[in-house]
Amino acid sequence: xxxxxxxxxxxxxxxxxxxxxxxxxxxxxxxxxxxxxxxxxxxxxxxxxxxxxxxxxxxxxxxxxxxxxxxxxxxxxxxxxxxxxxxxxxxxxxxxxxxxxxxxxxxxxxxxxxxxxxxxxxxxxxxxxxxxxxxxxxxxxxxxxxxxxxxxxxxxxxxxxxxxxxxxxxxxxxxxxxxxxxxxxxxxxxxxxxxxxxxxxxxxxxxxxxxxxxxxxxxxxxxxxxxxxxxxxxxxxxxxxxxxxxxxxxxxxxxxxxxxxxxxxxxxxxxxxxxxxxxxxxxxxxxxxxxxxxxxxxxxxxxxxxxxxxxxxxxxxxxxxxxxxxxxxxxxxxxxxxxxxxxxxxxxxxxxxxxxxxxxxxxxxxxxxxxxxxxxxxxxxxxxxxxxxxxxxxxxxxxxxxxxxxxxxxxxxxxxxxxxxxxxxxxxxxxxxxxxxxxxxxxxxxxxxxxxxxxxxxxxxxxxxxxxxxxxxxxxxxxxxxxxxxxxxxxxxxxxx
Amino acid sequence: xxxxxxxxxxxxxxxxxxxxxxxxxxxxxxxxxxxxxxxxxxxxxxxxxxxxxxxxxxxxxxxxxxxxxxxxxxxxxxxxxxxxxxxxxxxxxxxxxxxxxxxxxxxxxxxxxxxxxxxxxxxxxxxxxxxxxxxxxxxxxxxxxxxxxxxxxxxxxxxxxxxxxxxxxxxxxxxxxxxxxxxxxxxxxxxxxxxxxxxxxxxxxxxxxxxxxxxxxxxxxxxxxxxxxxxxxxxxxxxxxxxxxxxxxxxxxxxxxxxxxxxxxxxxxxxxxxxxxxxxxxxxxxxxxxxxxxxxxxxxxxxxxxxxxxxxxxxxxxxxxxxxxxxxxxxxxxxxxxxxxxxxxxxxxxxxxxxxxxxxxxxxxxxxxxxxxxxxxxxxxxxxxxxxxxxxxxxxxxxxxxxxxxxxxxxxxxxxxxxxxxxxxxxxxxxxxxxxxxxxxxxxxxxxxxxxxxxxxxxxxxxxxxxxxxxxxxxxxxxxxxxxxxxxxxxxxxxxx
Numbered sequence: 001x002x003x004x005x006x007x008x009x010x011x012x013x014x015x016x017x018x019x020x021x022x023x024x025x026x027x028x029x030x031x032x033x034x035x036x037x038x039x040x041x042x043x044x045x046x047x048x049x050x051x052x053x054x055x056x057x058x059x060x061x062x063x064x065x066x067x068x069x070x071x072x073x074x075x076x077x078x079x080x081x082x083x084x085x086x087x088x089x090x091x092x093x094x095x096x097x098x099x100x101x102x103x104x105x106x107x108x109x110x111x112x113x114x115x116x117x118x119x120x121x122x123x124x125x126x127x128x129x130x131x132x133x134x135x136x137x138x139x140x141x142x143x144x145x146x147x148x149x150x151x152x153x154x155x156x157x158x159x160x161x162x163x164x165x166x167x168x169x170x171x172x173x174x175x176x177x178x179x180x181x182x183x184x185x186x187x188x189x190x191x192x193x194x195x196x197x198x199x200x201x202x203x204x205x206x207x208x209x210x211x212x213x214x215x216x217x218x219x220x221x222x223x224x225x226x227x228x229x230x231x232x233x234x235x236x237x238x239x240x241x242x243x244x245x246x247x248x249x250x251x252x253x254x255x256x257x258x259x260x261x262x263x264x265x266x267x268x269x270x271x272x273x274x275x276x277x278x279x280x281x282x283x284x285x286x287x288x289x290x291x292x293x294x295x296x297x298x299x300x301x302x303x304x305x306x307x308x309x310x311x312x313x314x315x316x317x318x319x320x321x322x323x324x325x326x327x328x329x330x331x332x333x334x335x336x337x338x339x340x341x342x343x344x345x346x347x348x349x350x351x352x353x354x355x356x357x358x359x360x361x362x363x364x365x366x367x368x369x370x371x372x373x374x375x376x377x378x379x380x381x382x383x384x385x386x387x388x389x390x391x392x393x394x395x396x397x398x399x400x401x402x403x404x405x406x407x408x409x410x411x412x413x414x415x416x417x418x419x420x421x422x423x424x425x426x427x428x429x430x431x432x433x434x435x436x437x438x439x440x441x442x443x444x445x446x447x448x449x450x451x452x453x454x455x456x457x458x459x460x461x462x463x464x465x466x467x468x469x470x471x472x473x474x475x476x477x478x479x480x481x482x483x484x485x486x487x488x489x490x491x492x493x494x495x496x497x
Numbered sequence: 498x499x500x501x502x503x504x505x506x507x508x509x510x511x512x513x514x515x516x517x518x519x520x521x522x523x524x525x526x527x528x529x530x531x532x533x534x535x536x537x538x539x540x541x542x543x544x545x546x547x548x549x550x551x552x553x554x555x556x557x558x559x560x561x562x563x564x565x566x567x568x569x570x571x572x573x574x575x576x577x578x579x580x581x582x583x584x585x586x587x588x589x590x591x592x593x594x595x596x597x598x599x600x601x602x603x604x605x606x607x608x609x610x611x612x613x614x615x616x617x618x619x620x621x622x623x624x625x626x627x628x629x630x631x632x633x634x635x636x637x638x639x640x641x642x643x644x645x646x647x648x649x650x651x652x653x654x655x656x657x658x659x660x661x662x663x664x665x666x667x668x669x670x671x672x673x674x675x676x677x678x679x680x681x682x683x684x685x686x687x688x689x690x691x692x693x694x695x696x697x698x699x700x701x702x703x704x705x706x707x708x709x710x711x712x713x714x715x716x717x718x719x720x721x722x723x724x725x726x727x728x729x730x731x732x733x734x735x736x737x738x739x740x741x742x743x744x745x746x747x748x749x750x751x752x753x754x755x756x757x758x759x760x761x762x763x764x765x766x767x768x769x770x771x772x773x774x775x776x777x778x779x780x781x782x783x784x785x786x787x788x789x790x791x792x793x794x795x796x797x798x799x800x801x802x803x804x805x806x807x808x809x810x811x812x813x814x815x816x817x818x819x820x821x822x823x824x825x826x827x828x829x830x831x832x833x834x835x836x837x838x839x840x841x842x843x844x845x846x847x848x849x850x851x852x853x854x855x856x857x858x859x860x861x862x863x864x865x866x867x868x869x870x871x872x873x874x875x876x877x878x879x880x881x882x883x884x885x886x887x888x889x890x891x892x893x894x895x896x897x898x899x900x901x902x903x904x905x906x907x908x909x910x911x912x913x914x915x916x917x918x919x920x921x922x923x924x925x926x927x928x929x930x931x932x933x934x935x936x937x938x939x940x941x942x943x944x945x946x947x948x949x950x951x952x953x954x955x956x957x958x959x960x961x962x963x964x965x966x967x968x969x970x971x972x973x974x975x976x977x978x979x980x981x982x983x984x985x986x987x988x989x990x991x992x993x994x
Contacts, residue, residue, distance in 0.1 A: 310806075
């Protein structure tokens with residue numbers, strides 16, 4: 001029997017071979033009778049929080065069922081929700097508030113049982129859709145592909161159970177064209193198989209702009225939304241639904257012409273950001289060569305509103321979206337729309353961004369010499385400041401290169417105690433790692449706590465050491481102070497010539 | 498004897514072989530005795546207007562001498578200024594006001610005589626610095642180079658005449674490193690040759706952000722500025738000077754650490770913009786293939802502040818800056834700083850942008866078929882809306898392709914009567930060109946007048962025709978109206994599938 005371990009409290013669950021949860025589902029629905037039923041498909045970083053938002057909607061009291069597959073990585077989330085422990089650690093106090101409210105109301109339940117779709121008035125699709133990337137060891141992207149097998153199975157799972165008049169809202173970031181060319185035919189095929197009508201269901205796409213962190217909940221409830229339907233009736237119903245969970249007084253709802261348009265909007269949005277980050281890389285290297293500080297240059301340019309989105313240099317891009325969404329777009333252009341062209345700038349941006357930690361590593365060697373037997377402390381392993389999320393973190397690439405050089409490595413992150421992808425323990429007590437008398441301190445994530453003077457004071461108490469700031473964490477004033485005792489090198493900031 | 502023709506009033510000047518303007522210079526300086534003397538080197542789109550701004554400074558009454566070379570393209574500008582006709586047509590009423598004031602005050606003079614540098618307290622360098630681009634016939638950039646010969650000669654011309662304590666402000670967009678590595682040694686070499694001290698002159702760099710158009714003057718006087726000096730004293734003096742001509746209450750002055758930094762800032766700023774435009778190209782093609790309207794997608798995304806700089810699709814990039822500045826940067830990285838790497842994203846952006854009109858041409862054939870013997874009207878030949886400037890306009894490439902197809906072409910532009918680069922006449926009366934009963938109307942520049950309903954009414958009166966909007970000029974409402982009679986295709990807006 002397979003196991004699944006709760007990442008929050010390490011509790012071990014046996015995954016049952018019998019997958020019937022009918023009794024519990026029926027009990028839950030009886031307790032919530034009269035309410036519209038929402039099934040949220042996928043309990044990851046988006047789906048789990050989307051379920052909370054739906055369970056705490058503005059204007060309708062929904063019964064919300066979260067559903068995920070009963071495998072090792074996800075089964076524990078289902079159990080955890082039903083045991084009153086939310087399966088995500090986040091800085092946003094609203095997460096806990098909303099979860100507690102849903103427990104009080106008893107309108108949130110999690111299951112692995114696809115029979116849940118039978119009861120759904122609304123299904124929200126929040127499952128992952130991955131890109132398979134092939135890169136060389138310098139992290140240059142050599143090829144990529146998109147395997148829709150899992151996604152199609154998930155749609156079939158809805159189609160084979162759902163009501164004739166269900167509303168399906170796809171939130172997953174998909175290759176543009178997917179709602180029209182993949183979801184629609186699968187749902188209709190299964191409706192027909194069950195001798196049901198295909199003109200009563202509704203299908204639309206609206207992408208989330210979730211930002212894990214201190215405003216996790218508000219990044220769903222109070223953030224502008226783009227939406228569409230496969231037809232006008234679908235778009236109308238999507239709009240009505242979104243208005244029940246989103247504060248549309250505070251944030252605009254924009255309807256686009258069809259699902260292709262919103263699906264393109266999502267990947268375009270993220271490609272834009274990936275490209276801007278990639279752009280900063282080239283100029284970082286140039287700034288280092290020319291002996292100038294790219295941060296102050298970016299500040300000077302950002303004064304212009306037309307240039308306000310210019311990015312600072314950094315150690316790389318992580319997270320689930322920017323590392324793959326531009327590729328989804330290019331793949332769809334060719335696979336769904338038969339184009340002979342790809343989206344070259346977008347593909348190159350992903351590849352450039354993937355290589356950023358390699359540049360950082362090379363720069364580290366260049367300024368501070370060989371690492372063999374040196375003690376290195378990493379401050380921050382998360383891909384983003386003030387978030388505990390190691391998915392595709394650029395720190396991983398940098399860390400693995402450093403380990404190859406036979407350096408001794410100590411990791412700190414206030415938000416992460418266990419790095420799942422690498423199965424490393426991470427220290428959350430900064431004194432522990434600084435006590436190692438490090439040869440080099442690598443600033444590798446922009447957590448606010450690192451910027452505080454208390455952290456600076458701790459570093460100032462160390463023996464003279466080397467500091468490699470890969471993200472421009474410190475202010476100029478802090479750098480000056482650090483330089484009184486230590487040697488500091490900042491990525492994207494050349495030594496003035 | 499060579500001639501130079503005044504582009505404003507067609508007056509023909511003979512260029513003298515004797516280049517002594519001493520008498521006039523001395524007279525001018527006598528009339529302006531006691532005033533600090535500014536020599537503005539270069540009377541192009543920046544220098545001519547910079548001279549006006551200096552002659553109408555906020556807090557110091559300068560005597561301003563504009564200087565340019567006595568060749569066919571520039572000699573007329575010198576004469577024109579001294580005859581009371583400003584050598585630029587612009588939509589900004591302040592241009593004329595400022596010019597008239599300087600005539601009243603008698604503090605502006607133009608010359609070709611390098612002896613002017615003898616008298617300068619301040620020299621402002623506003624000459625051109627070109628990139629030599631080699632492209633194939635599909636406008637793919639194949640190679641490029643930067644020839645500094647002319648620029649170096651101009652610096653030598655200053656150095657061989659200037660006062661020991663002159664302040665030199667370089668405003669030209671240069672390959673980063675130029676002030677330090679080119680200007681400084683040339684000036685010092687010439688000072689030493691004349692047995693003068695090399696520790697009294699000041700040298701700095703501050704780039705303009707001039708935007709020809711209705712706010713031409715304010716884009717200098719009321720726009721934030723970035724500046725630097727080769728040393729602190731130079732930076733201090735540049736700051737003092739800038740404060741006399743710029744409204745620093747309204748707009749920030751930012752000092753950067755050295756001239757490399759400001760020179761990089763300038764080309765980075767323009768590379769950023771070129772890249773964002775280039776990015777829109779790829780997605781335009783994709784949008785057309787996927788049958789969606791990229792304009793409305795961009796609008797939906799721009800709601801996010803982090804994405805506000807996302808560009809609309811269009812027919813291409815023109816003007817003097819975005820078409821070459823990214824290449825200056827990459828050239829400098831290798832030539833001045835010995836890098837093995839170029840700035841690939843920036844180079845590719847220039848190449849992509851150069852190819853945009855070719856894409857537009859191909860799209861035109863795709864949607865409206867062969868052009869042979871068809872009558873085509875171009876509305877707008879300028880590279881930018883509401884400006885009369887044909888330098889590197891993308892319309893040129895599109896027009897030449899159309900002409901190759903043996904179409905009959907009629908050009909209209911309210912701001913241009915003669916297209917210097919191609920030596921074409923341009924009609925400034927829209928009725929004349931619409932009366933030709935065109936088969937296709939190409940909207941090729943975003944002049945405000947084209948958006949007005951009066952223009953729409955004129956188009957609606959024509960026989961059913963085809964409209965190819967390459968810049969997204971018309972609103973959705975206008976498009977709906979046009980479609981009642983005509984067939985319209987908009988670049989970046991696919992037919993909905």
